[in-house]
Amino acid sequence: MLATALEGARSASFPHSEAPRRIDAYLAEAEFDRPTLVVDLDTVAANFRALSAGLEGVHLHYAVKANPEPEVIARLVREGARFDAASRGEIGLCLREGARPEHISFGNTVKKPGDIAFAHAQGIDLFAADADEELVKVASNAPGARVMIRLLVEETEADWPLSRKFGTAPDEALRLMGVAASLGLVPAGISFHVGSQTRRAAMWAPALDMAASVWHAGLAAGWPLEVLNLGGGFPAFYGDEVQGAEDYGRELLGMVRARFGGVPYLMAEPGRGMVxxxxxxxAEVLLVSKKRSDDIARWVYLDIGKFSGLAETMEEAIRYQFETTADGGPMGPCILAGPSCDSADVLYEKRPMQLPMALQAGDRVRILSCGAYTSSYSSVGFNGFPPLAVVCI
Amino acid sequence: MLATALEGARSASFPHSEAPRRIDAYLAEAEFDRPTLVVDLDTVAANFRALSAGLEGVHLHYAVKANPEPEVIARLVREGARFDAASRGEIGLCLREGARPEHISFGNTVKKPGDIAFAHAQGIDLFAADADEELVKVASNAPGARVMIRLLVEETEADWPLSRKFGTAPDEALRLMGVAASLGLVPAGISFHVGSQTRRAAMWAPALDMAASVWHAGLAAGWPLEVLNLGGGFPAFYGDEVQGAEDYGRELLGMVRARFGGVPYLMAEPGRGMVxxxxxxxAEVLLVSKKRSDDIARWVYLDIGKFSGLAETMEEAIRYQFETTADGGPMGPCILAGPSCDSADVLYEKRPMQLPMALQAGDRVRILSCGAYTSSYSSVGFNGFPPLAVVCI
Structure with a gap:
């Protein structure tokens, strides 16, 4: 009976998909033999336009790390976006796809000296730093460049607060502006990051208050501050309500104006919110099973996991939405896991997922809102599985 | 002063390195512009021989996922090792490097149907399964094959116990032997995994007791059990004492013999313990800084992190040992982080590392015991950083 059930292929139908319309149409015809990310470039462009409409006059530097597919970069160049790069590799990518060097910021506060020199030689002139040693590296490898001092945000309402990895305390920031100037750099501004997936603009208030106090103290100290970098944090929809992009941008901009007044170069670095x-x-279901006949939750194993694209399920941080070809009947709890032999390759266990009770091996699965932080996190080939395939349409 | 300190390159000397002698000599001459894993094939061979000496008569199927470098596989083929593969990709790799198909087991309990068919066509005849649906897939794609039923180990003293992802309860295992037979498969044995990094052989007792009860019940039920697969769990040295490989193997073998008697095909799947x-x-130090001038712990940023090879630092599970060119003076606590713009790319924070107080950007670092689960976990290019480079010597 089992054999019969598995041999009769179920039709791969998703009648009420929430996927972007173009992707829905594309997937209806496509056949993949491995997990594949399909990116709709029109949706990327629409997201850019919505954010731009709300954040009027703010220069949007797309955080390339969110999705470094060349076609995504090329489309954003055509839309008029600017870029924030984390490494020499990302800078090279942006330049190859047509971005102008003066539209690229090098926002990583932990840079290799050779990468700074490369950026400088290409004409990039805006670097982030949060420590003495980093300023020394920038001064040695990009003499005279403009630097943004990155501030540590310790109070946040983001879904996924950042660690203390980046940024420095307000007092230190003011001291570092002086260090920058003494090294021949231009202390041109400040940057910060409010935390990933900050779902409503109002949640920015504490970070903006902190940044504004540093900004005004810096101006009072005579530093030629002109760049206010709001960083990222613009949310995507993962099931919990988020404020619409245009409305979000407009409210945020009002909060910024109220605290900072006029700013010569106001910029932001949306990544997740853009793609x-x-x-x-x-993807595909590889196995559904129970460990004991009386277990409540089933285990569902997919052909994609933590090491092949879904790294943001670490600590169950990002909770993706799933559609399956078995949708429509009763639902029940599942522990969801990836295909590798690594026992850490479990996606959701503490909070099991609700999936159709009828789900079985061979069923097709769509995972929504996967355009950010998936393909580039994929391992080179853990367990011999190839990296996540990507198709841009 | 800072600038001077950083510009004067410190000599890259590791006078008392604990690295394997051949690697120490190689690194003394080598210059890398990116993080690089150096693998000493003679040490791989020595580890294989030591384990083989202790586990006399046990077929060692190297867990390819631990380090799938072609040169590692080729050397182990020459040494007489057998292999356990997790996917079609790993099977292809082993065959290309000269392994015979009858020496390859397909131990992943979550297999793609096409991968099973590929393995079967190549002459592989030993598969693991822990669920009805998996047996159906094996029966459809590798008719008549031998299967090992994988048992769930819930009681373990391993440093890194596995999740419940793999294996089934003892009662279910006996039922699945019957299902296998009814599908035309040969219920040929059992497998289990005692947990990663099981530091002393004595820690295997509870798992062996459980497995032996299933084994004897299976024989009593008339199933033609011949394969006892002890799985992995053989430890590596990460600073905490581990039992020597030969001694470990001999003690474990005695424990197995006492519980199982004679076994036609006794096998184990060392991965970590082998490489x-x-x-x-x-690697290299990119930055040393403090967030506030009165913080106790410094932040130390390396050019390698969680997404470029050190994935096993997740939840600070594996604690690597570090040597630096600043060794020799006073030590102090550090929070250790990787180079990416991802705030989750922090290696050790809950338990800070002790590193030299004199450590600074540009200092070289050696990370010991990194031959397992590093290169293959590396991301394809997160943040534009290339995957971990590998050199076999």
Whole structure:
């Protein structure tokens, strides 16, 4: 009976998919033999336009790390976006796809000296730093460059607060502006990051208050501050309500104006908010089983896992939404896991997922809002599985 | 003063390195512009021989996922090792490097149907399964094959116990032997995994007791059990004492014989224990800083992190040992982080590392016992950083 059930292929139908319309149409015809991320470039462009409409006059530097597919970069260049790069590799990518060097910021506060020199030689002139040693490296390898001092945000309401890894305390920031100037650099501004997936603009208030106090103290000290970098944190929809992009941008901009007044170069670095909703992963159920006959939750194993694209399920941080070809009947709890032999490759266990009771091996699965932080996190080939395939449409 | 300190390159000397002698000599001459794993194939061979000496008569199927470098596989083929593969990709790799198909087991309990068919066509005849659906897939794609039913180990003293992801309860295992037979498969044995990094052989007792009860019940039920697969769990040295490989193997073998008697095909799947000690990562300090002037712990940023090879620092599970060119003076606590813009890319924070107080940007670092689960976990290019480079010597 089992054999019969598995041999009769179920039709791969998703009648009420929430995927972007173009992806839905594409997937209806496509056949993949491995997990594949499909990115809708029109949705990327629409997200850019919505954010730009709300954040009027703010220069949007797309955080390339969110999705470094060349076609995504090329489309954003055509839309008029600017870019924030984390490494020499990302800078090279942006330049190859047509971005102008003066539109690229090098926002990583932990840079290799050779990468700074490379950026400088390409004409990039805006670097982030949060420590003495980093300023020394920038001064040695990009003499005279403009630097943004990155501030540590310790109070946040983000879904996924950042660690203390980046940024420095307000007092230190003011001291570092002086260090920058003494090294021949231009202390041109400040940057910070409010935390990933900050779902409503109002949640920015504590970080903006802190940044404004540093900004005004810096101006009072005579530093030529002109760049206010709001960083990222613009949310994507993962099931919990988020404020619409245009409305979000407009409210945020009002909060910024109220605290900072006029700013010569106001910039932001949206990543997730620009590309997450533009991507859907097409995957497959490999196995459904129970460990004991009386277990409540089933184990569902997919052909994609933590090491092949879904790294943001670490500590169950990002909770993706799933559609399956078995949708429509009763639902029940599942522990969801990836295909590798690594026992850490479990996606959701503490909070099991609700999936159709009828789900079985061979069923197709769509994972929504997967355009950000998936393909580039994929391992080179853990367990011999290839990296996540990507198709841009 | 800072500038001067950083510009004067410190000599990259590791006078008292604990790295394997051949790697120490190699690194003394090598220059890398990116993090690089150096693997000493002689140490891999020595580890294989030591384990083989202790586990006399046990077929060692190297767990390819631990380090799938072609040169590692080729050397182990020459040494007489057998292999356990997790996917079609790993099977292809082993065959290309000269392994015979009858010496390869397909031990992943979550297999793609096409991968099973590929393995079967190549002549592989030993598969693991822990669920009805998996047996159906094996029966459809590798008719008549031998299967090992994988048992769930819930009681373990391993440093890194496995999740409940793999294996089934003892009662279910006996039922699945019947299901296998009814599908035309041969219920040929059992497998289990005692947990990663099981530091002393004596720690195997509870798992062996459980497995022996299933084994004897299976024989009593008339199933033609011949394969006892002890899985992995053989430890590497990460600073805490571990029992020597030969001694470990001999003690374990005695425990197995006492519980199982004679077994036609006794096998084990060492991965970490075979390659970890054979690899050293050569890396560099990118930045040392404090968030506030009165913080106790410094932040130390390396050019390698969680997404470029050190994935096993997740939840601070594996605690690597570090050597630096600043060794020799007073030590102090550090929070250790990787180079990416991802705030989750922090290696050790809950239990800070002790590193030299004199450590600064540009200092070289060696990370010991990195031969297992590093290169293959590396991301394809998160933040634009290339995957971990590997050199076999």
């Amino acid at each position: 997450a909703s533009a991507g859907v992963i097409s | 970890a000690s054979a690899g050293v990562i050569s």
